[in-house]
Amino acid sequence: MKNQLFIDGKWVSPIHGGTQEIFNPATGNLLHVVAVASEHDVDIAVKAARRAFDKDGWSTLPGSERAKYLRKMAEIIRRRLPELAELEVKDNGKPRPEAEWDIGDAAGCFEYYAKLAEELDTNNKSDIQLSDDRFTSKVVREPLGVVGAIVPWNYPLLMASWKVAPALAAGCTVVLKPAEVTPLTSLELAAVAEEAGLPAGVLNVLTGRGSVAGQAIVDHPLVDKLAFTGSGPVGSRIMASASKDVKRVTLELGGKSPLIVFPDSDIAKAVEWVMFGIFWNQGQVCSATSRVLVHEEIYQSFLDRLVAEAKKITIGNGLDAGILLGPLVSETQHRNVSNAVLKAKEDGAKVLTGGGRPANMEQGYFFEPTVLTDVPLNSEAWIEEIFGPVVCVRPFATEQEAVELANDSRFGLAAAVMSQNNELAERVAANLRAGVVWINCSQPTFTEAPWGGYKQSGIGRELGPWGLDNYLETKQITAYVSDAPWGWYIK
């Protein structure tokens, strides 16, 4: 396992020699010790990325050449999939099959953006028709510059890939900072880049604290763009800091995603999607199905099934076979989720199942699958992201009421609707104020489709061609092609 910073194509120790311990959330035991970067290390990394962009030719390489590096990185990630998945489980806690999905998706993301990099060679220029035929004009798209990528702990390698792959495809260079608690697979991504022969300075990976290394990336005047996934308060601070130099910013923030179950739904299927939506990755998902609205006609039968199925979820170390729910990522996260449930109870919520640490599991940061009802609309449990395996369920009587309740949130990342009636489902989807709406499912995410939120869930879209656009500038080149003088003062 790597324990240094990856700067300018080399593994180096931080200038001031700081370290940080990393723990396995399933056991609470020490897993590894990594380096902690200071603002001086960030400065060196940003200058390396700047040089790689401005002078060394990464930004001017044909897309087809950059694509070769991306494909090579995808190949190495796939070859190392079992090992990287195991590392993700030990670092983050998620069950192994989910980690394998993540790593496979990360490889797929590099492959997808390799294709888009190749296409850029032919589609990065277009002529535009002007209203004055004395001029011709074309539009070219060019790489934006040096990108500061700051990612959270819930999908460590995948969130890094969602930023690094399109940025490199576009011709940008990157300084990546993983989350404090889950830095290990991002360090391996640096090793992947090294093995792929990525030129020095094109990808730099610095472990360290958000308030120090992260903030130093955000404040660095030579960084052109910040791509951030994380919490709302940090995103808001990043946007404020970025405004000083008018840096470009994309933000993928939190959510409190509703799922509406209409009475014609198949209850067993709806319950399965709700369980997947709130219990996979231990509910530590920005788009987690955390508010479920169920039509009053089927409310009780839906709840009965949900509670019965939630009780069957197998909890344990993500490395063990058959485990569906691993530990939360850290002691802090365990405390946050526990406090959120205690507070919900004080506010009058009923706990139908779960609510705390599973019996006989004293070690690690495990939390039971939890179903809450009677959660007041003004309580934090209904309004704020809990980021754990805790779902709030509430009945509704009419379509209008369901849509109003669903939209009554400052977030707008994702939403879902369950119904056999296509017309109804499409109408509700159109009325939901969210960047992602699922019909008769919840959570499936595809590299080809845009990802991002309305309202306070963020700014911009990742994935698909939208993800590439984030790392491109648009330039018009307009030529005066008439022989006649312009005629402003020569008549």
Ligand code: NAD
């Ligand atoms: P966080 O905001 O605490 O940290 C995210 C990253 O920002 C970490 O790398 C952290 O070190 C860094 N950071 C912290 N302070 C910083 C600062 N002042 N300057 C620069 N960087 C700083 O979030 P988290 O707890 O790691 O992640 C959980 C949050 O992420 C949840 O709110 C979740 O909804 C959100 N999230 C959103 C998406 C999405 O796609 N919308 C995906 C995953 C997670």
